[in-house]
Amino acid sequence: xxxxxxxxxxxxxxxxxxxxxxxxxxxxxxxxxxxxxxxxxxxxxxxxxxxxxxxxxxxxxxxxxxxxxxxxxxxxxxxxxxxxxxxxxxxxxxxxxxxxxxxxxxxxxxxxxxxxxxxxxxxxxxxxxxxxxxxxxxxxxxxxxxxxxxxxxxxxxxxxxxxxxxxxxxxxxxxxxxxxxxxxxxxxxxxxxxxxxxxxxxxxxxxxxxxxxxxxxxxxxxxxxxxxxx
Amino acid sequence: xxxxxxxxxxxxxxxxxxxxxxxxxxxxxxxxxxxxxxxxxxxxxxxxxxxxxxxxxxxxxxxxxxxxxxxxxxxxxxxxxxxxxxxxxxxxxxxxxxxxxxxxxxxxxxxxxxxxxxxxxxxxxxxxxxxxxxxxxxxxxxxxxxxxxxxxxxxxxxxxxxxxxxxxxxxxxxxxxxxxxxxxxxxxxxxxxxxxxxxxxxxxxxxxxxxxxxxxxxxxxxxxxx
Numbered sequence: 001x002x003x004x005x006x007x008x009x010x011x012x013x014x015x016x017x018x019x020x021x022x023x024x025x026x027x028x029x030x031x032x033x034x035x036x037x038x039x040x041x042x043x044x045x046x047x048x049x050x051x052x053x054x055x056x057x058x059x060x061x062x063x064x065x066x067x068x069x070x071x072x073x074x075x076x077x078x079x080x081x082x083x084x085x086x087x088x089x090x091x092x093x094x095x096x097x098x099x100x101x102x103x104x105x106x107x108x109x110x111x112x113x114x115x116x117x118x119x120x121x122x123x124x125x126x127x128x129x130x131x132x133x134x135x136x137x138x139x140x141x142x143x144x145x146x147x148x149x150x151x152x153x154x155x156x157x158x159x160x161x162x163x164x165x166x167x168x169x170x171x172x173x174x175x176x177x178x179x180x181x182x183x184x185x186x187x188x189x190x191x192x193x194x195x196x197x198x199x200x201x202x203x204x205x206x207x208x209x210x211x212x213x214x215x216x217x218x219x220x221x222x223x224x225x226x227x228x229x230x
Numbered sequence: 231x232x233x234x235x236x237x238x239x240x241x242x243x244x245x246x247x248x249x250x251x252x253x254x255x256x257x258x259x260x261x262x263x264x265x266x267x268x269x270x271x272x273x274x275x276x277x278x279x280x281x282x283x284x285x286x287x288x289x290x291x292x293x294x295x296x297x298x299x300x301x302x303x304x305x306x307x308x309x310x311x312x313x314x315x316x317x318x319x320x321x322x323x324x325x326x327x328x329x330x331x332x333x334x335x336x337x338x339x340x341x342x343x344x345x346x347x348x349x350x351x352x353x354x355x356x357x358x359x360x361x362x363x364x365x366x367x368x369x370x371x372x373x374x375x376x377x378x379x380x381x382x383x384x385x386x387x388x389x390x391x392x393x394x395x396x397x398x399x400x401x402x403x404x405x406x407x408x409x410x411x412x413x414x415x416x417x418x419x420x421x422x423x424x425x426x427x428x429x430x431x432x433x434x435x436x437x438x439x440x441x442x443x444x445x446x447x448x449x450x451x452x453x454x455x456x
Contacts, residue, residue, distance in 0.1 A: 068451060129404040140397045142390045148455040149387050152448050156380075156405055159444060164408045167433045 009212075016205040023202040026195035042106040044195055046099060048203040050124060053095035056207060057127060057161065060088030060134070064154035067147050079226055082147040083218035085154060086138070087211040089131050095207060096128040123165045130157040147222075236323045240331025247308065248339065254301040258343045261300055265293035266351055276356045286355045287417025291373065291410060298340055298377050299399050302385040305336055310389065319453055329449040333382040340374045360423030369416050369427065372434040376409035379438065383445040387452050409437045 023044070033040035066081025103121065104114050115121065134153055141149045248254060269289045275282030309315045318328055351357070359366075381402055388397040416430030 071451075126404060126407055129407075133401045133404050136400055137388075137391075137397065140391045140393060141388070142392070145390065145455040149391075149452060152387060152452055153401060155448065156441075156444060159440060160405055160408065163433075163437060163440065167408045167412060167437075 012205075013209060016202070016209050019198065019202040019205055023195070023199040026198045030195040031191050036110055039106060039109045042102050044199040045203075046102040046106060047196070048200045049095045049099040049102065050120075051200070052203055052207050053092055053099055053124070053127060054161075056088050056092045056095060056211065057131065058088075058158065059211070060085050060092060060131070060154055061158040063088055064151035064158075067151040068155075071148060075226060076223065078147065079222035080219050082151070083215050083222055085147075085151065086218045087214035089134050089154070090214060091207050091211045093128065093131045093135065094210075095203075096124060096131065099124055100128060123161065126164050127161060130160060133157075143225075233324060233327055236327035237330045237334070240328050241334050244305070244332055244335030245338070248335065254304050255339050255342060257304075258297040258301045258339065259346060261297040262293045262343055262347050263350065265289075265296060266347065266354055269293075270354045275354070279356055279358075282355045283357060283360070283421045284418060286351070286357055287421055288414045289355075290351060291413045291417065294340065294344065294374070295377055295403075295406065295410065297343065298336070298381050299402060301339065302336060302378075302381040303395055303398055305332060305382070306385045306389050315389075315453075325450040325453045326446045328453075329382065329386070329445065333379050333445075336378045336382055337371075337375055340378055341371070344370055344374065357421060359421055361420040361427065362423075363420065365416070365420050365427045365431070368431055369413065369420065369434070372431060372438055373409070373413040373416075375438050376413070376434055376441070377406060379442050379445055380405055380409075383441075383449065383452075386449070409434060412437065 027041055027044040030041070030044075032038060063081050063083075063085025067078050067085060070078040070081060103124070107116070108114050134150060134157060137153050138146055138150050266289070273281070273285065275286070309318065318325070381398070384402050384405070385394075385398055388394040388401070391397050412430040412433040415425070416427035416434070419425040419427035419430065
């Protein structure tokens with residue numbers, strides 16, 4: 001049984017690597033963008049990372065809600081949900097970092113500046129800040145209460161993201177700022193879709209793989225702590 | 231009715247305690263005054279009235295945010311002495327009433343600081359309001375409540391944490407960022423008269439409603455966290 005599990009994990013890892021390699025190859029041979037030249041290829045890494053960072057943030061919320069539900073009903077289940085919340089938050093921070101760094105490099109070439117306080121940039125930065133503060137709270141909070149307190153903060157953070165997005169959007173419609181091209185893939189040429197979709201899938205699989213491993217290790221840690229207490 | 235009475239009792243207790251010692255109030259007043267003085271020295275706003283109008287809104291709110299984080303921790307650490315908090319946990323009264331009473335008390339304290347310091351702020355920064363001054367009456371309470379409701383909640387959350395003085399700003403500032411943006415944009419709109427403050431006020435209203443609800447719902451969880 002244990003051997004089968006290990007084989008499955010290994011197969012998943014190999015499949016992820018294969019999809020990543022195909023994605024890389026497709027991204028490199030995709031047609032060159034008419035306006036931006038070669039640098040536009042950053043889109044194949046930047047956009048999937050941004051999309052999955054947001055989604056994995058909600059994995060963290062689901063874990064947190066699980067903790068809040070099972071907290072007084074079943075401590076072992078609560079510990080498992082808490083492990084999911086940890087894994088979600090950590091992967092979110094990593095994906096957000098990748099998104100911010102690639103975006104900044106791309107922006108330097110495409111717009112001539114490293115950073116601008118555009119709605120999407122600000123929202124992503126805040127997403128990063130919120131989940132870093134979530135991880136810091138886990139580090140600082142007293143041992144017995146970590147999961148509950150962190151789950152509460154996770155709910156606050158999840159509520160914050162839409163408010164940030166819409167508030168910045170409203171401000172920008174009031175003060176029109178230059179609208180920069182590139183970003184959401186809406187104006188993408190059909191010939192670029194395969195490369196984009198392969199990379200989207202690849203980064204999803206990679207995120208799931210890392211999150212799965214972290215989930216297993218975090219769950220063991222939390223359950224070992226509980227066994228000491230019980 | 232009973233709930234409101236419990237809130238009132240908590241509020242009354244907070245006010246009585248504070249007016250006997252006046253620690254939090256004096257601390258916040260002097261801290262915000264210092265922030266205003268330091269910023270005035272750094273920017274020399276009297277020689278650049280346009281610049282002063284553009285940045286004053288931001289400086290005022292940042293000063294108040296810093297000052298309230300110093301006072302909010304105090305308001306809960308008082309409850310730790312003699313196991314008062316454990317008594318609160320065992321009492322049959324709704325925990326959110328305790329939270330609401332404390333948040334309202336902190337709201338009053340920060341409002342007092344604003345009322346005392348606003349004239350000094352206007353003199354130091356040589357400000358003349360070019361927009362609708364009456365909007366300040368809506369902006370100040372909404373902005374103060376946005377800081378105080380989350381601040382009180384997170385101060386309670388970090389109450390038993392290691393280095394809680396450090397923890398509160400670390401979690402409060404990211405959460406409060408959209409509110410801060412809205413406050414600053416509305417304040418700048420009022421001072422310069424170049425933009426309408428309404429959209430900022432609307433966002434603050436939404437923010438306040440959402441977070442007051444979430445805090446009231448989740449306060450019982452953090453109070454009884456084990």
